[in-house]
Amino acid sequence: MSVKTGVVEPELGETRLCPEPWLHPAIRADGGVMRCCFGGLDFGIVGAESSFSQILNSDSARLSREQLLSGRLDEVCRMCPRFPIVKLEEYRSYIESMRRHAGALSGALTDAVVPISVWLEMTSQCNLRCVYCHQAGANWISDDLPPAAIDAVIQELILLGVKRVSLTGRGENTFMPGWEKYAERLLDAGVSVVIITNLARPITDHEARIFARMSNVGVSIDTVDRAVFKRVRTSDVRIVLENVVKIMATVRKQPNPDFRMGWTAVVSADVAPGFLDLAATAVALGVSRVEFQCLIGLGGEQNNRLATIDEMPIDVAVGVARAVRDAEQFLINKLGPDGVFVAAGLRTFIDKSMGAQPQEQSQSIWEVLAKDE
Numbered sequence: 001m002s003v004k005t006g007v008v009e010p011e012l013g014e015t016r017l018c019p020e021p022w023l024h025p026a027i028r029a030d031g032g033v034m035r036c037c038f039g040g041l042d043f044g045i046v047g048a049e050s051s052f053s054q055i056l057n058s059d060s061a062r063l064s065r066e067q068l069l070s071g072r073l074d075e076v077c078r079m080c081p082r083f084p085i086v087k088l089e090e091y092r093s094y095i096e097s098m099r100r101h102a103g104a105l106s107g108a109l110t111d112a113v114v115p116i117s118v119w120l121e122m123t124s125q126c127n128l129r130c131v132y133c134h135q136a137g138a139n140w141i142s143d144d145l146p147p148a149a150i151d152a153v154i155q156e157l158i159l160l161g162v163k164r165v166s167l168t169g170r171g172e173n174t175f176m177p178g179w180e181k182y183a184e185r186l187l188d189a190g191v192s193v194v195i196i197t198n199l200a201r202p203i204t205d206h207e208a209r210i211f212a213r214m215s216n217v218g219v220s221i222d223t224v225d226r227a228v229f230k231r232v233r234t235s236d237v238r239i240v241l242e243n244v245v246k247i248m249a250t251v252r253k254q255p256n257p258d259f260r261m262g263w264t265a266v267v268s269a270d271v272a273p274g275f276l277d278l279a280a281t282a283v284a285l286g287v288s289r290v291e292f293q294c295l296i297g298l299g300g301e302q303n304n305r306l307a308t309i310d311e312m313p314i315d316v317a318v319g320v321a322r323a324v325r326d327a328e329q330f331l332i333n334k335l336g337p338d339g340v341f342v343a344a345g346l347r348t349f350i351d352k353s354m355g356a357q358p359q360e361q362s363q364s365i366w367e368v369l370a371k372d373e
């Protein structure tokens with residue numbers, strides 16, 4: 001299996017500068033509460049026997065925090081591309097300060113604090129079968145969080161004072177009928193809501209108004225070429241673009257100063273030739289930022305999935321790198337340095353293959369979504 005490239009692993013006495021198991025836990029559609037949206041270690045299952053807040057202080061929740069504090073990381077944390085490596089002493093001071101900031105003046109370092117944001121996957125079903133996605137694999141099993149469990153979790157998040165909920169997951173949350181009423185309840189309670197969505201189903205006016213009240217709408221869109229989109233994303237890109245326009249128009253009618261829309265493209269040889277068109281379309285439609293993310297060799301059947309950049313013939317990989325770099329330069333010119341993000345593994349390859357000077361990285365949408373208010 002291929003994983004993201006360009007990731008250096010921590011050595012003895014080091015760990016990752018990651019606050020996720022305290023500040024940004026994630027709830028899956030099967031009820032599992034994870035330490036972060038990457039998974040790897042469950043804190044417990046929300047349901048009749050345990051509330052979300054009880055699970056935040058479970059033995060395995062404490063264990064996952066202890067792993068980071070001690071540097072005894074499992075493979076997922078070792079290979080994690082999201083957080084830099086730091087010395088253990090530095091990490092301990094960081095966690096002490098983070099806990100004080102969160103209002104935890106006593107207790108063990110492994111104790112829970114009120115999370116700043118929670119990733120809430122209401123369903124792991126999806127309306128698409130993108131060729132590179134785990135959903136395209138034969139063994140993918142989908143779950144829906146039962147309405148009673150969603151109600152209870154949302155109630156608890158509001159009472160706990162969680163500032164932000166990310167309606168994101170391994171599936172498509174907007175595929176769940178009535179998803180917008182849950183988003184509305186959070187928004188009405190003053191919770192900031194962000195989402196990553198494929199927008200591949202025609203949305204209603206009411207859904208457009210809900211999206212327009214969010215602080216960040218991340219749209220998964222790899223290309224604006226109809227034939228390529230159909231082949232790779234198994235849907236009609238015109239629906240996505242029509243929905244984008246509808247949401248942008250709604251934001252004009254009900255102004256929301258916090259609103260941002262970002263687009264995310266998964267980089268493969270199939271879509272790379274269209275990156276400049278993708279970038280130009282994003283700018284034309286008022287999108288704030290475009291991200292180029294690494295393809296991870298997880299999706300689809302092994303014999304038909306797309307090649308990751310380290311698996312491509314070198315001339316193809318260099319062409320892909322050039323396409324990303326050209327789109328990146330265009331976006332920097334039009335939107336400034338925060339208008340584009342290139343994932344670490346791609347960045348490394350581009351800089352090596354193009355002989356370019358390493359560029360300063362802005363934050364990825366995951367980091368933006370996880371950022372403290």
Ligand code: SF4
Pocket residue numbers: 016018019020021035036037038039040076077078080081082083
């Ligand atoms: S996988 Fe990454 S984000 Fe998740 S807990 Fe480990 S270091 Fe943090």
